[in-house]
Amino acid sequence: xxxxxxxxxxxxxxxxxxxxxxDATGAGAELHYQGPRPRxxxxxxxxxxxxxxxxxxxxxxxxxxxxxxRAVPERPQAWLDVLDDERVEVHAxxxxxxxxxxxxxxxxxxxxxxxxxxAFRSNEERRPFHVVFVSATSWPSRKDYGAQGFARIxxxxxxxxxxxxxxxxxxxxxxDA
Numbered sequence: 001x002x003x004x005x006x007x008x009x010x011x012x013x014x015x016x017x018x019x020x021x022x023d024a025t026g027a028g029a030e031l032h033y034q035g036p037r038p039r040x041x042x043x044x045x046x047x048x049x050x051x052x053x054x055x056x057x058x059x060x061x062x063x064x065x066x067x068x069x070r071a072v073p074e075r076p077q078a079w080l081d082v083l084d085d086e087r088v089e090v091h092a093x094x095x096x097x098x099x100x101x102x103x104x105x106x107x108x109x110x111x112x113x114x115x116x117x118x119a120f121r122s123n124e125e126r127r128p129f130h131v132v133f134v135s136a137t138s139w140p141s142r143k144d145y146g147a148q149g150f151a152r153i154x155x156x157x158x159x160x161x162x163x164x165x166x167x168x169x170x171x172x173x174x175x176d177a
Contacts (some may be wrong), residue, residue, distance in 0.1 A: 016095025
């Protein structure tokens with residue numbers, strides 16, 4: 001399954017689809033990532049073998065599958081779960097939208113009860129209050145808040161909770177300074 005063609009941000013959000021694949025195939029199936037970021041994917045909390053290629057980011061299993069999923073951010077709609085007579089839960093975050101779209105396509109009830117957010121093991125020691133903002137997006141004019149926007153978010157966090165905060169901003173290669 002291709003994990004997005006437009007940028008690192010789309011690839012990271014598509015990991016909800018990878019989680020759906022892992023949940024659908026069971027614990028015994030081994031996932032394999034092939035693409036330009038194997039070192040990053042080796043640190044992903046979702047266990048997978050990796051190999052480098054200059055093409056798309058693709059994740060699959062060792063078994064050929066009849067079902068292929070393409071991670072396109074505009075495709076999966078927001079989902080609603082009716083909780084009771086008065087409450088609904090809105091699943092608008094992209095990782096969960098991918099996960100629920102895969103669940104619908106496969107016709108299987110998958111086990112995740114909340115958004116399968118991407119997680120990565122760090123190469124560094126654990127640093128409490130270290131926040132990493134990823135602005136590498138496929139649609140910078142609409143989704144990249146710029147250094148000033150992320151600085152405002154950091155300022156609000158620091159203002160609301162005094163702590164020894166540190167912030168890192170990961171941008172695309174062609175981002176403004």
